[in-house]
Amino acid sequence: MSAPIGVAAALAARFDSSVTPRPQLWDQFKLTDRVGLVTGGNRGLGLEMALALLEAGARAVYCVDLPSEPGEEWKAVRDYVEAMGTGGRLEYVSQDVTKQEAMWAAAQSIGDKEGRMDVGIAAAGIVIAGKSGLDFTAHEFQSVLDVNASGVMFTAQAVGRQMDRFGTPGSIILISSIAGTVALDIKSLPYDTSKSAVLQMARSLACELGPKRIRVNTVSPGFVHTEMSRPTIQSDPATLVRWSAQNPLGRIATPDELRGVVAWLASDASSFCTGSNIFVDGGHHSW
Ligand SMILES: NC(=O)c1ccc[n+]([C@@H]2O[C@H](COP(=O)([O-])OP(=O)(O)OC[C@H]3O[C@@H](n4cnc5c(N)ncnc54)[C@H](O)[C@@H]3O)[C@@H](O)[C@H]2O)c1
Numbered sequence: 075m076s077a078p079i080g081v082a083a084a085l086a087a088r089f090d091s092s093v094t095p096r097p098q099l100w101d102q103f104k105l106t107d108r109v110g111l112v113t114g115g116n117r118g119l120g121l122e123m124a125l126a127l128l129e130a131g132a133r134a135v136y137c138v139d140l141p142s143e144p145g146e147e148w149k150a151v152r153d154y155v156e157a158m159g160t161g162g163r164l165e166y167v168s169q170d171v172t173k174q175e176a177m178w179a180a181a182q183s184i185g186d187k188e189g190r191m192d193v194g195i196a197a198a199g200i201v202i203a204g205k206s207g208l209d210f211t212a213h214e215f216q217s218v219l220d221v222n223a224s225g226v227m228f229t230a231q232a233v234g235r236q237m238d239r240f241g242t243p244g245s246i247i248l249i250s251s252i253a254g255t256v257a258l259d260i261k262s263l264p265y266d267t268s269k270s271a272v273l274q275m276a277r278s279l280a281c282e283l284g285p286k287r288i289r290v291n292t293v294s295p296g297f298v299h300t301e302m303s304r305p306t307i308q309s310d311p312a313t314l315v316r317w318s319a320q321n322p323l324g325r326i327a328t329p330d331e332l333r334g335v336v337a338w339l340a341s342d343a344s345s346f347c348t349g350s351n352i353f354v355d356g357g358h359h360s361w
Pocket of ligand 1: 113114115116117118119120138139140141169170171172196197198199200221225249250251252294295296297298299300301302303
């Protein structure tokens, strides 16, 4: 008779039948003692994602962003993390993601200090919109690609080199957008192009880094209420109605609705997921 397979076999391998079973699913989501780096972490989705990693038990999450000092929103989250009493630390690093060697050095100094690097999230991004695709200048196009494509690659390299250095498994999460798959209705050719580049970047890196047990995935949010979307919504109140009508749920997202997917991708609960793009867009891509 062949060896048993499936859930029963897995249970037999996992449990000592002499002890009472207990639910173990949430254990797979725990990030106990893990170290992460999140770009764009001074505010918005990056900061929300950094908090999610800490709530899942991470030891330290380093937020990389442009300002020399973190803002009030970041400080409020840091205070909240301290009040949680888990011992987890929200740290801040002032750095420009478009500076390749500086990004590598920043991740290396985190590795030197913490002795590990487990999670990297590339959330820094900019958008230029409201201009015909026939008129964008070379400089405008390049400036978006510098942050949203090159900066994402430099971030992935920075954390991936540390994961490789320590020979430990890792999860790299690149924040793309629904704009990487469907064109937005805000005349944003450089942005849409950059987000599409991120999708292929993740697939390429995932194939190469799989043997090193480093997973690389993308998240594609639909429209979310953040400082990035706020100017467009405020300049034309009809925008929110239009964007809401572009997905089956009939609204746009709040930043906390990205927490679950990031916690899952960062954790062992997604251990067989790499090279994937996860839409969190209210079904926008389905239409
Ligand atoms: N808000 C949305 O509707 C939405 C939808 C889909 C995808 N996204 C993506 O999510 C990510 C986060 O966006 P957000 O909505 O939180 O925007 P946000 O503008 O609130 O945050 C972006 C952060 O990136 C930082 N940043 C920009 N350039 C940088 C650089 N060169 N180096 C380091 N940091 C830099 C900014 O200072 C800012 O703190 C972006 O990649 C964005 O494209 C946003």
